[in-house]
Amino acid sequence: MLNFTLQNPTKIIFGKNQIKNLAKEIPANKRILLTYGGGSIKSNGVYNKVIKALKNHVVFEFGGIAPNPKFEQLLAAIPIIKKNKIDFLLAVGGGSVIDGTKFIAAAANYKGDPWKIVTQDPSPIEHALPIGCVLTLPAAASEMNCGIVISKTNSPDKISSGNDLLYPQFAILDPTTTFSLPPRQTTNGIVDTFIHVTEQYLTYPVGAHLQDRLAESILLTLIEEAPRVLSDPKDYNARANLMWSATWGLNDFIGVGVPNDWATHMLSHEITSRFGLDHGQAIAIVVLSLLSLKRKQKKEKILQYAKRIWNITQGSDNEKIDEAITKTKNFFESLGIKTKLSCYGITKNQVPALIKQLKSHKLTALGEHGDIDLKQSEKIYRGCF
Amino acid sequence: MLNFTLQNPTKIIFGKNQIKNLAKEIPANKRILLTYGGGSIKSNGVYNKVIKALKNHVVFEFGGIAPNPKFEQLLAAIPIIKKNKIDFLLAVGGGSVIDGTKFIAAAANYKGDPWKIVTQDPSPIEHALPIGCVLTLPAAASEMNCGIVISKTNSPDKISSGNDLLYPQFAILDPTTTFSLPPRQTTNGIVDTFIHVTEQYLTYPVGAHLQDRLAESILLTLIEEAPRVLSDPKDYNARANLMWSATWGLNDFIGVGVPNDWATHMLSHEITSRFGLDHGQAIAIVVLSLLSLKRKQKKEKILQYAKRIWNITQGSDNEKIDEAITKTKNFFESLGIKTKLSCYGITKNQVPALIKQLKSHKLTALGEHGDIDLKQSEKIYRGCF
Numbered sequence A, B: 001m002l003n004f005t006l007q008n009p010t011k012i013i014f015g016k017n018q019i020k021n022l023a024k025e026i027p028a029n030k031r032i033l034l035t036y037g038g039g040s041i042k043s044n045g046v047y048n049k050v051i052k053a054l055k056n057h058v059v060f061e062f063g064g065i066a067p068n069p070k071f072e073q074l075l076a077a078i079p080i081i082k083k084n085k086i087d088f089l090l091a092v093g094g095g096s097v098i099d100g101t102k103f104i105a106a107a108a109n110y111k112g113d114p115w116k117i118v119t120q121d122p123s124p125i126e127h128a129l130p131i132g133c134v135l136t137l138p139a140a141a142s143e144m145n146c147g148i149v150i151s152k153t154n155s156p157d158k159i160s161s162g163n164d165l166l167y168p169q170f171a172i173l174d175p176t177t178t179f180s181l182p183p184r185q186t187t188n189g190i191v192d193t194f195i196h197v198t199e200q201y202l203t204y205p206v207g208a209h210l211q212d213r214l215a216e217s218i219l220l221t222l223i224e225e226a227p228r229v230l231s232d233p234k235d236y237n238a239r240a241n242l243m244w245s246a247t248w249g250l251n252d253f254i255g256v257g258v259p260n261d262w263a264t265h266m267l268s269h270e271i272t273s274r275f276g277l278d279h280g281q282a283i284a285i286v287v288l289s290l291l292s293l294k295r296k297q298k299k300e301k302i303l304q305y306a307k308r309i310w311n312i313t314q315g316s317d318n319e320k321i322d323e324a325i326t327k328t329k330n331f332f333e334s335l336g337i338k339t340k341l342s343c344y345g346i347t348k349n350q351v352p353a354l355i356k357q358l359k360s361h362k363l364t365a366l367g368e369h370g371d372i373d374l375k376q377s378e379k380i381y382r383g384c385f
Helices: A019-025 A046-053 A071-075 A077-083 A095-107 A115-119 A183-201 A209-231 A236-249 A263-275 A279-293 A299-310 A317-334 A348-360 A374-382 B019-025 B046-053 B071-075 B077-083 B095-107 B115-119 B183-201 B209-231 B236-249 B263-275 B279-293 B299-310 B317-334 B348-360 B374-382
Strands: A004-014 A031-035 A058-062 A088-093 A131-135 A147-151 A158-162 A170-173 B004-014 B031-035 B058-062 B088-093 B131-135 B147-151 B158-162 B170-173
Touching: A004 A019, A004 A236, A019 A046, A019 A131, A019 A170, A031 A077, A031 A095, A046 A088, A058 A077, A071 A077, A071 A095, A071 A147, A077 A095, A088 A095, A095 A115, A095 A131, A095 A147, A115 A158, A158 A263, A170 A236, A183 A209, A183 A236, A183 A263, A183 A279, A183 A299, A209 A236, A209 A299, A209 A317, A209 B209, A209 B236, A236 B209, A263 A279, A263 A348, A263 A374, A279 A317, A279 A374, A299 A317, A348 A374, B004 B019, B004 B236, B019 B046, B019 B131, B019 B170, B031 B077, B031 B095, B046 B088, B058 B077, B071 B077, B071 B095, B071 B147, B077 B095, B088 B095, B095 B115, B095 B131, B095 B147, B115 B158, B158 B263, B170 B236, B183 B209, B183 B236, B183 B263, B183 B279, B183 B299, B209 B236, B209 B299, B209 B317, B263 B279, B263 B348, B263 B374, B279 B317, B279 B374, B299 B317, B348 B374
Parallel strands: A004 A170, A031 A058, A031 A088, A088 A131, A131 A170, B004 B170, B031 B058, B031 B088, B088 B131, B131 B170
Antiparallel strands: A004 B004, A147 A158, B147 B158
């Protein structure tokens, strides 16, 4: 097991009817900026519940945060914060809204070029506004971590960053808010969670057997609950398990003490920013190609995955690995997720443009060994067709 | 899945050579009271490492905290704290030292009768001194929770309590500090962790499938690592997995959203306080009797446990349950833990005294259904022979 540090201060308030407890979590004298996305919270009733719960607070609004939240759009919140003396941000939505809100929290009092909040390593901020969340789309786990992914408008920049100051103070997770999610958002969330787990699990063994089993717990839960929620979107326990699993996929608990990969995410960000695929669609494609290409380095863990997740016990090591990748592909396809870039009208001729983007983002040493250079990345992209 | 709240602010610093980072976790101006137990930290080198790491801090000492820490003895720390203006407590040891230190932290500035800190529900404290830990005995998980178990000298009072103010600020977990543990302490720790998990897992199903699998992850890890550490006490990864599993056994992560039992612990506390058995010895005996008696109410979960932990797939439900209990018993015995009260010279004639104790502690409605009354408790005790 590798040495590690773990501290996750976010308070989770989970379950039915928990939104009505929102006001208790925000001091009465706070001036709140309520942030949200395209307005689904207005049609599904969550907005009204939040406003009702906050009837004794001063609340301003900043709506319309886009999927893959855009730097330029988020900056528009800063003058609203300054003008209205906002001192608490409440994000109501999914990972994009929460990520965008974290960026606003960091940028609100930042003196320098705010793009450095996203691009500078280590993150330069020394202060952030406090944040709370009401989660409505389980996938990113942003409600219980300190990471952000921010994009630029009209640019292939989609950058991951983070700072300990950006853990939300609390997150309310009411599974009933996800009953009305379109199937595509539900299944994207399942795939996103699945691959958050594999990024932290399918690397190489370091003897962290507890973490391995915890990671497997999440994968098995996703595989078990996915068909339930697809056949009955209002199955409370299926929604609850998927929601809690999504948080666990990236709340630090399973990723400490083990190597982390994250190449699938990095390679997929370039696809999403260039071609507009959903994050869940892009990662489903890339991970299958990546696991096939890196089968030698990841052999022990893929074989463990094959056995414990898919019950694959017959055949040579290579046959088992092939079968594990096929079972993974079949699982994604059972969710209606396509598993080739060509399904989205993208051709191999467009691979060089992706490689150029990776280069411009200095993503030339990816994966748990830092050995996925541009040449290997090209092979992985070519394996996506 | 049941509604729940989860917030665990403790910072975990895990791994080899982490004690040298101790000073960074305690502000330089803090006046520290270093608390410890019987002195094993002096023979195994941990004490010297701690003192070296704190060479620029002001450090006082309070040693000799007994197993099942005693109320009267702990109160002796209060004048030391007041006289020396102590404002930080550093517990170096296992669960007894940490529990005792938490009690001291709560009692330091408490104005009323300090026994109420342990007995009043909800806990009456409004302030506690900050606490850090260097863990040397994995078992209780006190390093990452807010609970305490405190006893009285010459009395059968061993009382569980807790308060959110008692989460340690940080805990350093270096598995190499456990290399020198006597086998009895190692195996007691394994059993304690095992039963912390079963208290939160072997109840009745509420559809919390993720929590079930997380709980099973810990049980499987314990079963896998126990023989390794018994055959090689310096197997780093085995020690690391056992240490991290022990923390997970009772750090809130697996117990939220599910019913909790805790009858095994409550019934065992009476045995420990009356007859002086180790906590690990007492719970191993009680849990086997309790599972057999409550087999009907716990049927679904015991059958799941039988299948997923012990791979029991043949026979009637009752036969599977019997086999699961036998496998559990065999596991404890493989650790050298005896599984009958008679092995410790206790006779059935002493059961009424235990029942009298339960009654005096008002423990007359135990278990996840609150239906273990004194009559059922007597049956469980009688099943321990």
